[in-house]
Each structure stands twice: as C-alpha cells, then as structure tokens.
Amino acid sequence: MARLLARRLVQSCLILFGVAAITFVLLYALPADPARMLAGRSATAQTVENIRRELGLDQPLLTQFLAYLGNLVQGDLGRSYAQKTEVATLIAARLPATLTLMAAGIFVEVLLGLTFGIVAALNRGGALDRFVMASAFVGVSAPQFVVALLLLYVFAATLSWFPMSGYGTAAHVVLPAMTLGILGAGWYARMARSAMIDVLNQDFIRTARAKGLSGRRVVLRHALPNAILPVVAMIGIDIGQFMGGVVVVEAVYGWPGIGQLAWQAIQQVDIPIIMGVTLTSAFAIILGNLVADLIAPMIDPRIRSH
Amino acid sequence: MFNRWLLTTTTAAVLALSALSAKAETPAQGGEIVVTYKDDITTLDPHIGYDWVNWSMIKSLFSRLMDYEPGTANLVPSLAESFEVAPDGLTYTFKLRKGVKFTNGREIVAADVKYSIERAVNPKTQGPGAGFFGPIKGFDDLTNGTSEVLSGIETPDDATVVFHLSRPDATFLHVMAINFASVVPKEAVDAAAGDFGKKPVGSGSLVLKDWTIGQKLVFERNPDYFVKDVPHVDKVTIEVGQEPLVALLRLQKGEVDIAGDGIPPAKFLEIKNSPDGAAMIVDGEQLHTGYVTLNTKVKPFDDVKVRQAVNMAINKERITRILNGRATAATQILPPLMPGYDKAFTGYAYDVEKAKALLAEAGHPDGFETVLYSTNTDPQPRIAQAIQQDLAAIGIKAEVRALAQGNVIAAGGTKGEAPMIWSGGMGWIADFPDPSNFYGPILGCSGAVSGGWNWPWYCNEAIDKRAAEADAMSDPAKAAERQAAWGKIFTDIMADAPWVPVINERRVVAKSLRMGGPDNIYIDPTRVINYDAIFVKP
Numbered sequence: 001m002a003r004l005l006a007r008r009l010v011q012s013c014l015i016l017f018g019v020a021a022i023t024f025v026l027l028y029a030l031p032a033d034p035a036r037m038l039a040g041r042s043a044t045a046q047t048v049e050n051i052r053r054e055l056g057l058d059q060p061l062l063t064q065f066l067a068y069l070g071n072l073v074q075g076d077l078g079r080s081y082a083q084k085t086e087v088a089t090l091i092a093a094r095l096p097a098t099l100t101l102m103a104a105g106i107f108v109e110v111l112l113g114l115t116f117g118i119v120a121a122l123n124r125g126g127a128l129d130r131f132v133m134a135s136a137f138v139g140v141s142a143p144q145f146v147v148a149l150l151l152l153y154v155f156a157a158t159l160s161w162f163p164m165s166g167y168g169t170a171a172h173v174v175l176p177a178m179t180l181g182i183l184g185a186g187w188y189a190r191m192a193r194s195a196m197i198d199v200l201n202q203d204f205i206r207t208a209r210a211k212g213l214s215g216r217r218v219v220l221r222h223a224l225p226n227a228i229l230p231v232v233a234m235i236g237i238d239i240g241q242f243m244g245g246v247v248v249v250e251a252v253y254g255w256p257g258i259g260q261l262a263w264q265a266i267q268q269v270d271i272p273i274i275m276g277v278t279l280t281s282a283f284a285i286i287l288g289n290l291v292a293d294l295i296a297p298m299i300d301p302r303i304r305s306h
Numbered sequence: 307m308f309n310r311w312l313l314t315t316t317t318a319a320v321l322a323l324s325a326l327s328a329k330a331e332t333p334a335q336g337g338e339i340v341v342t343y344k345d346d347i348t349t350l351d352p353h354i355g356y357d358w359v360n361w362s363m364i365k366s367l368f369s370r371l372m373d374y375e376p377g378t379a380n381l382v383p384s385l386a387e388s389f390e391v392a393p394d395g396l397t398y399t400f401k402l403r404k405g406v407k408f409t410n411g412r413e414i415v416a417a418d419v420k421y422s423i424e425r426a427v428n429p430k431t432q433g434p435g436a437g438f439f440g441p442i443k444g445f446d447d448l449t450n451g452t453s454e455v456l457s458g459i460e461t462p463d464d465a466t467v468v469f470h471l472s473r474p475d476a477t478f479l480h481v482m483a484i485n486f487a488s489v490v491p492k493e494a495v496d497a498a499a500g501d502f503g504k505k506p507v508g509s510g511s512l513v514l515k516d517w518t519i520g521q522k523l524v525f526e527r528n529p530d531y532f533v534k535d536v537p538h539v540d541k542v543t544i545e546v547g548q549e550p551l552v553a554l555l556r557l558q559k560g561e562v563d564i565a566g567d568g569i570p571p572a573k574f575l576e577i578k579n580s581p582d583g584a585a586m587i588v589d590g591e592q593l594h595t596g597y598v599t600l601n602t603k604v605k606p607f608d609d610v611k612v613r614q615a616v617n618m619a620i621n622k623e624r625i626t627r628i629l630n631g632r633a634t635a636a637t638q639i640l641p642p643l644m645p646g647y648d649k650a651f652t653g654y655a656y657d658v659e660k661a662k663a664l665l666a667e668a669g670h671p672d673g674f675e676t677v678l679y680s681t682n683t684d685p686q687p688r689i690a691q692a693i694q695q696d697l698a699a700i701g702i703k704a705e706v707r708a709l710a711q712g713n714v715i716a717a718g719g720t721k722g723e724a725p726m727i728w729s730g731g732m733g734w735i736a737d738f739p740d741p742s743n744f745y746g747p748i749l750g751c752s753g754a755v756s757g758g759w760n761w762p763w764y765c766n767e768a769i770d771k772r773a774a775e776a777d778a779m780s781d782p783a784k785a786a787e788r789q790a791a792w793g794k795i796f797t798d799i800m801a802d803a804p805w806v807p808v809i810n811e812r813r814v815v816a817k818s819l820r821m822g823g824p825d826n827i828y829i830d831p832t833r834v835i836n837y838d839a840i841f842v843k844p
Contacts, residue, residue: 032712033757036719040356041759042737042747044437046449048757050429082348084432085501085519093519149551157555164561165552166545167521251344254548256520264345269712 008293012286019282020072020275024065027271034081034269055081068275077279078272080265087276090261097167098257101180101250102242104173106235108181113188114231118219120189121196132189139186148179148252165254176253180246184238188231195227202226229300236292240285244277331822337842338541339563339821341835342548342556346520349503352488353426353433358735358834359566361485363525363544366537366837368488368508371400371419371467372479376839377826379645379739381479385414385489385509395474395780400467400482406532408491409513416461418489424448424456425495426486435486438737441475476780476788480738483832511537511838520547525837538841554816557586563821563842564828564835568814571685574630577816588815589632590829593736595641595744596633597729598678598693598806599718599761604725607676611668613803616726617654618661619700622808625689632814636807639744639796643831646741646793653800653807661700673701679717679727682708686730693728693808718761727761728808739831741792745773749799762804769795 035052036043043051052058056067071078077087120132155175156164162175199205200223208218247259258277265273297303349355352364373384383389386400406414427436427448439445443458458470471478481487494507506514511533512525523544527537545562553565554573569577569587577583600607600616607613622635637653640646665673678697680690687708697704704726709717711732717724736743747753751770753760772795779788800807813829820843821828827839 030712031716032710033716036715036757037712038432038434040434041732042437042743043434044440044747044752045755045757047434047436050436050449051432051434054429054432079500084349084351084354084503090519097520152552153555157559164556164559165548250547251549252552254545254552256518256547260346260520260547267711268348 004293008290012290015286016279016282017069020069020279021065023275023278024068025061027274028061028064030269032269034271037269038081072279077276080273081270082265082268083270087272090273091258091276091280094256094258094261097255098243098259100167100173101176101246101255101257102239104177105180105184105242105246106238108177109184109188109238110231110235112181112185114192114224116185116189117192118196118224120193121200122219124197129193133193136186136189139182139184139189142183144179144183144246144248145252147182148176148249151175151179152252167254167256172253172255176249176255179249179253180242188234191230191234192227195230196223199223199226225299229296232295232299233289233292236288236290237285239288239291240281243284244281331843333535333538333823333839333841334844335535335538335841337539338543339539339840339842340543340545340561341564341566342545342553342562343566344546344548344550344553346546347523347544350506350514351503352485352490352506352508353422353431353435354503355485356434362830362833362835362837363512363523364485364488365510365833366512367506367510367514367525368485368490369406369510369532370483370485370487370489372483372487374483374739374830374832376836377824377830379643379831381483384483385419386482389479391780391782393781395476395778396471398469398471398478398482400469402465402467403532404465406509407530408494408507408509409528409530410491410494410507412491412493414489414491414509415464416467417464418491419467420456420459420461421492422489423459423487424454425490427456428454433486435484438481438484438486441471441473441478443470443472445472474778474780476777476785477738477740477742478780480740480743484738512542522546533838537838539837542837557816557818560818563818564840565816566835569816571630574632574814582819585819586816588817588825588828589812590815590825591641591643591810591831592813592829592834593641593644593739593831594811594813595636595639595807596809596811597636597639598808599724599727599729600804600806601722601725601762602802602804603763604722606668606670606674607725609668610802611664612670614654615661615664615668615700616697616702617803617806618657618664619702620693620696620806620808621656623656624696625692625809628685628688628692629809629811633809633811636810638800639749639805639807640741640793641736641810644736644739644741644744646789646796648793648797651797651800654803658699665700665702670701673703675703675705676725678704678706679714679724680706680708681711681714681731683711683731686728689730690728715759719757719759721756721763724761729761741789741796742773742777744796745792749804764799764802764804766799766802769799 035048035055035057039048039051056064079086080090116132120129123129152164152175155161162171166172205218205223208222247263250257250259261273262277343359345359347360350360350364350367352368355364369385371386372381374380375382385403385406387403388401390399402416408414423439425431426433427439442456444453444456447453448456460468491507495502498505504517511528511531513528515526516524525542527540550567550570553562554569556562557565578587600613602608626633626635638648638651678690678694680686690706694704694706714727718727747759749760749764750773751765754763754765776788776791815828817828822841822843823839827836830836
C-alpha cells in the first residue's frame with residue numbers, strides 16, 4: 001500500500017510538471033501579446049516595452065519557465081497580470097463555491113444516474129429501459145446553456161422557487177447542481193446500466209436469488225457493490241473536471257467559481273491565472289483518481305490481492 | 307390692464323416654473339442600488355485600470371485636479387481650486403482646494419499630486435496610461451529608469467503644483483482629468499503591498515467598503531466628499547459574474563437597478579416594445595467610431611483608388627440594422643459628439659457602380675482576394691460577413707478571419723500582416739473629449755510601428771506636422787481655431803482613405819424604473835455611468 005502510494009506520488013509530480021510545461025509553451029506560442037493587452041490602445045511603444053520588461057516577458061522562454069517552476073515549488077503561483085493580485089488568493093477565493101458546486105453536482109449526477117441505470121438494467125429491453133436510455137441520450141447531448149437557461153426561466157424567473165443568480169445559501173445551489181446533475185446523469189446511467197447487466201448475469205446473483213433473498217436485497221447488497229467500481233472511477237475524473245470550472249453553468253447562474261476566473265483570464269491573456277487554474281485542475285484530477293484507486297480495494301476485495 | 311398684466315405674467319411664470327421642474331428633477335438623497343456586470347472587476351488602481359467597467363468606478367473613487375460637468379464634455383477644476391496657464395503654454399500652475407481629505411483622514415497636499423503622477427508614469431507600476439504624461443519635463447528619464455521622479459513637477463508649497471512641459475500641449479487639462487491622473491495617498495499604496503487595486507484609498511465621492519472576490523463590491527457614500535450633496539446614493543453594490551440575459555430578468559423583477567452590460571441583441575426589440583421599455587432603456591451616444599482599416603502597406607490597398615472604392619462599397623445602413631438600429635452610419639473618423647466633427651462632410655456615399663469603376667481604374671476590374679480580420683464575439687462576425695458580402699458585390703473576395711481579440715490586435719500591429727480589420731469590439735472610444743485623441747496612436751506616424759494601434763499603417767508626414775501644430779495651440783483663446791484645424795485634419799485624412807468609417811455605435815444601459823436623472827449621466831461621455839450624479843427617485 002505504502003509502495004503504491006509512493007509510486008503514485010512520484011507519477012503525480014511528473015504529470016504536474018508535464019502539464020505545467022505543455023501549458024506554458026502553448027500559452028507563450030499564442031500570437032497574442034500579454035504586454036500589449038495590458039498596455040491598452042493609448043500606450044506608446046515605450047510603455048509596452050516597459051510593461052513587458054516588468055513582467056519578465058522579455059526573457060527567453062526557458063528562463064521564464066524555470067523562474068515559474070522555482071516559484072511554484074515554493075507554493076507561489078505568481079501575480080495576475082491584469083489584477084496584480086496573487087493568483088493563489090484569486091483561486092482560493094473561488095474555491096468554496098467551486099467545491100460546493102462540485103459536491104452538489106456530483107451528488108445529483110450519481111443519485112439520478114444510479115437510480116435510472118439500475119431501473120433500466122432491471123427492465124432490460126423493456127419500455128422503461130428504452131425510455132431511460134433515450135432520456136440519458138438527450139441528457140448527455142443537451143447543450144449546457146439550454147438546460148441552464150430553461151431551469152432558470154421556469155423555476156427562478158417564473159415560479160420564483162429559487163433565486164436567479166448568486167451564491168451563499170442552500171437555495172442558490174439547487175438550480176446549478178440540477179443543471180449539472182441532469183447533464184451528467186446520462187453518463188452515469190449508461191455506465192451503471194451496463195455494469196449492472198454484467199453483474200446480474202453472473203452465477204453468484206443466481207445463487208443469491210436461489211437462496212430466496214428478496215429482489216431488493218439481491219440488487220442493493222449483492223449486485224450494486226460489484227457494479228459500482230466504474231462509477232467510482234468516473235467520479236474521480238469528474239472531480240477534476242469540476243475543479244477546472246464549469247464555465248457555462250457558472251456564467252448563467254452567476255456562480256463565483258473557478259470557471260469564470262479562467263474564462264476572463266483567457267480573454268485577457270492573463271497567463272499566471274490560466275497556469276494557476278490549469279495546475280489546480282490537473283492536481284484535482286490526479287487527487288481524484290488517486291482517491292478512487294484507494295477506495296476501489298475497499299469496495300472490491302479482489303483488487304486488494306493484486 | 308394691471309389685472310391682465312398680472313394674469314399673463316403669473317401664467318407665464320407658472321408655466322415656466324412647471325416646465326423647469328418637469329425638465330430637471332431635483333436629485334433625491336439616499337437609496338441603495340444594485341449594478342451588475344458580467345466580467346469581474348479587474349482592478350480599481352487608477353493608474354492601471356483601463357476598461358469601460360472599472361473606468362466609472364475609479365472616476366468616483368478618486369479625485370483629480372480637473373473633472374467634467376456631469377453628462378458633458380466641459381472641463382472644470384475639481385481638486386484644483388483654480389489654475390493658470392503661462393502664455394507660452396509650457397507652465398501650468400494649480401492651486402489646490404483647501405481641506406480636502408483622503409478617506410483615510412489625511413489632508414491632500416501638493417506632494418500627493420506629484421507622487422501620483424510619477425506613480426502613473428513609473429514603469430514599475432505597469433500602467434497603460436504613462437504615455438499621456440509625455441509632455442511633462444523629465445518624462446523620458448523616468449520612463450528609461452534613469453530617474454525616479456518627474457523633474458517637471460514642482461511643489462513650492464502644500465497648496466501649489468506647478469507643471470513644466472517640454473512642449474505645448476493643448477490637451478493637458480484633459481490629461482489632468484483622466485483616471486491616470488487620480489491622486490492617491492502613498493502610505494496606502496505602500497500598505498497594500500502591490501495590490502492597491504483591491505485596497506484602493508482615494509478622495510472621491512464613493513468609498514470601497516467590501517470586496518468579495520468574484521461576487522460583489524460594496525461602495526458607500528463618502529460623507530466628507532468636497533462637493534456638497536454628492537453623491538446622491540448611499541450605497542452601490544456591484545454584482546459581478548452576472549450573465550446579461552439573467553441580469554435583465556432580475557432587473558425586470560426589481561432585484562437589479564442598472565444592468566451595466568446593456569441589453570443582449572436578441573432581447574433588445576422585445577424590451578424596447580414592452581410597456582416599460584422606453585423608461586428602462588438608456589440609449590446614448592458615446593465617443594465611438596467603428597471602422598475597417600485598410601492596410602496602406604499591403605497590396606493592393608497601397609493604391610488610394612482601391613481604398614476609396616472599398617469606402618464606397620460598404621452598405622453602412624445595413625450594418626446599423628444588424629445592431630437593431632443602435633448605431634448610425636458614420637461619414638468620417640470623428641464621432642458626432644466630438645468637438646471638430648464636420649456636419650457638412652458627407653464622406654464617400656454608398657455607390658456600388660462607382661466603386662466598381664474606381665476598382666477597374668486601379669487595374670482590378672475583376673477584383674482580388676484578401677483577408678478581413680474581426681473579433682469572434684457576437685455580433686462582430688456577423689458584421690464582418692455583411693462587409694464580406696458588400697465587398698463581393700464589387701468583386702473583392704475577402705476571407706473573414708474571426709479570432710480572439712488578442713490575436714486580432716497582434717495581427718494589426720504586425721507589419722504587412724492584416725490587409726483589413728473590422729474594429730468592432732475593439733473600436734476607438736475616446737479617452738477624453740478632444741479630437742487629438744483620435745489621431746496619434748491610431749492614425750499618426752508614431753502609431754505605425756510594430757505593436758502599435760495604427761492598423762492601416764498610415765503615415766502622412768504633412769498631416770503629422772499639422773497635428774503637431776494644432777496640439778501646440780494651447781492658448782484657450784485659440785480653442786475654436788484649434789478645433790477647426792483638427793476637424794480639417796480628419797476630413798483631409800479621408801481623401802487618403804486609410805479607414806472606412808462604418809458606424810457610430812451608441813451604448814445601451816438598462817435601468818430600473820426607480821432610477822432618476824437624465825440619460826446622459828447613465829452614458830456620460832467621459833465616465834459611462836456617473837455614480838456621482840445618478841439617484842433613486844423618492
């Protein structure tokens with residue numbers, strides 16, 4: 001276990017380094033010049049040069065990257081070009097909102113997805129199965145902004161059940177979480193369905209039924225734990241995606257998450273923020289997968305023996 | 307007889323008074339308002355902030371030596387009580403208003419003005435507005451890093467600031483009114499440790515009380531502001547990250563007072579035709595011209611006939627329809643509100659046949675292929691497509707290249723790169739209401755450099771000389787002469803046709819029915835939203 005952990009930690013550092021290097025090179029390969037974006041339209045050539053020098057953008061790419069890495073290992077993500085504020089401060093300020101939406105979104109996704117997936121698997125080939133799978137298909141293909149605006153219009157603007165925009169109370173999180181849940185549940189439903197069908201066809205389930213166990217007990221106690229592994233792995237990936245921000249949903253509901261920060265930073269070519277958000281997201285994906293890998297043996301003892 | 311006289315005069319007086327009271331509502335004091343924007347506020351540092359969202363907030367958070375009367379382009383002394391201009395136009399002496407305090411309680415002295423301007427110019431500040439202070443003596447030394455101060459600013463006593471210029475500059479008083487000239491307390495800048503933009507301290511009408519990053523900013527009235535009864539509102543809450551469409555729904559429900567991003571094109575007609583539409587929409591002219599640049603260094607646009615032909619080929623009226631009529635067709639470089647605008651000048655009329663003939667004369671009877679750059683946010687690509695169709699009608703096949711703003715700016719500033727650029731989304735909105743502001747960086751020789759904003763790479767030495775002469779006329783008595791000189795410069799540039807002036811776009815702001823005051827304080831030519839002047843109806 002400890003060896004596995006150590007190996008995964010080394011891997012994680014290498015992955016983070018790779019992400020940092022690739023993102024850095026890509027951002028600096030862009031034709032857009034951050035110094036000129038900052039300098040604005042009235043600036044003289046001298047002003048642009050001065051800003052470029054002050055930001056260190058006149059240095060060779062490798063020097064800049066090494067300086068960035070040097071700060072990074074000390075936990076310093078640098079300062080935003082446009083805002084001059086520490087990137088760590090900006091990300092930290094948006095972390096609570098991002099984590100709240102992530103938790104609520106994944107909860108709705110998994111709840112809806114598992115329920116529908118199991119129902120579909122138990123009614124395999126039936127009308128209910130076809131209905132669930134069709135809904136899942138619509139769910140995964142629907143554009144985020146359409147679902148978001150639809151829910152907002154019906155439940156906030158018309159019925160006034162929930163606030164239209166903002167962050168702070170439990171009521172604020174319902175609509176954004178529902179939007180993400182509806183969109184993401186389709187994936188979980190399809191995955192849960194096929195995993196359940198696999199498991200339900202196996203001998204031990206037949207044995208359980210033969211023993212005379214109730215249908216509910218067979219499904220929840222014997223089949224579900226065996227079918228849930230891929231779902232856990234998928235949650236690990238989802239965590240990373242949510243940490244990178246869900247730009248459209250955040251924008252529609254005025255949710256102060258990391259996505260809005262990243263989106264605006266991209267518009268302004270604010271490289272330190274883009275780097276910071278990318279690394280945070282990559283770190284979260286690695287962490288999510290690591291946790292998923294650690295949880296898997298607890299759910300399925302067979303993995304432990306490997 | 308006497309009775310009749312009495313009757314007529316009284317009636318006249320009553321009529322006059324009622325007309326007066328109907329016209330100018332007396333602003334009521336008090337009230338808390340909510341304003342929304344999509345983008346987060348980048349910074350409130352007056353020497354760094356340079357977008358149209360933070361511009362109005364910085365205006366009200368800080369004071370400057372000069373300011374404008376609300377809703378107009380008329381310069382008035384502000385932090386300065388009075389000023390004197392030497393006859394040669396090289397020395398400006400300002401007397402400070404006495405007893406004005408920063409919101410940290412310290413009285414403002416002349417040294418604060420000197421420190422603030424030096425901070426705006428100092429390369430370490432990374433401020434975009436440094437160049438505005440170019441005429442002040444010692445500017446080059448501070449910019450090159452050979453000095454930490456501007457030798458041209460003297461403070462003989464706490465109430466007097468003297469500026470020595472290296473060349474006469476008729477726009478200098480305007481420069482003293484732009485945000486970059488805001489006065490800040492050094493101790494607060496030092497205490498903020500590099501993040502003054504999030505912890506601003508000024509002496510304006512509003513004070514920043516709270517900033518929750520990514521969510522909202524809370525401004526409160528500065529009770530000690532030196533202008534009596536200003537501002538009128540007690541509290542302004544800026545909510546950021548608000549999608550314009552949602553902001554509009556919230557405005558209709560009464561949760562929001564000003565939707566700062568205006569009305570999304572798709573909703574404009576619906577709102578306009580709704581019962582309260584007229585009272586909700588503020589639709590005002592701004593100092594803006596949207597244009598297509600024609601790169602004079604790229605074939606075949608190096609031929610003036612080709613540039614003139616393109617000027618005649620574009621159907622500007624159709625483009626105003628794409629914007630639901632929120633723009634008017636432009637005839638010239640200056641927008642109509644700008645001093646120097648020539649009402650009599652009609653520019654190049656839309657005439658496809660004449661354009662074709664001119665193109666044939668230039669040796670391109672079958673047209674040619676070229677590239678038209680545009681930013682990629684709606685409605686700009688649609689406008690670029692309309693221009694593309696108009697060009698096709700005279701045989702020019704233009705490929706539309708819609709890119710992120712930064713990439714278009716980079717292409718424009720690279721020599722020989724972008725033959726044509728539609729300026730939409732990046733168009734020139736004046737920093738201050740003076741015609742010279744539409745020349746230097748965007749049409750003057752100094753801007754036609756790598757990384758510059760003179761995207762047509764237009765450089766006419768004779769015009770450059772006339773521009774310098776006009777800017778040297780700093781004697782206020784010559785203001786009219788100077789304005790006429792500038793007006794002529796811009797209409798003469800159109801003979802060379804480096805631009806197609808396409809539209810003058812109006813700004814649209816949506817406000818709730820309880821907000822009072824004339825439209826020109828919601829779209830103030832120098833401030834956008836004038837937080838000092840807006841008020842809540844009693």
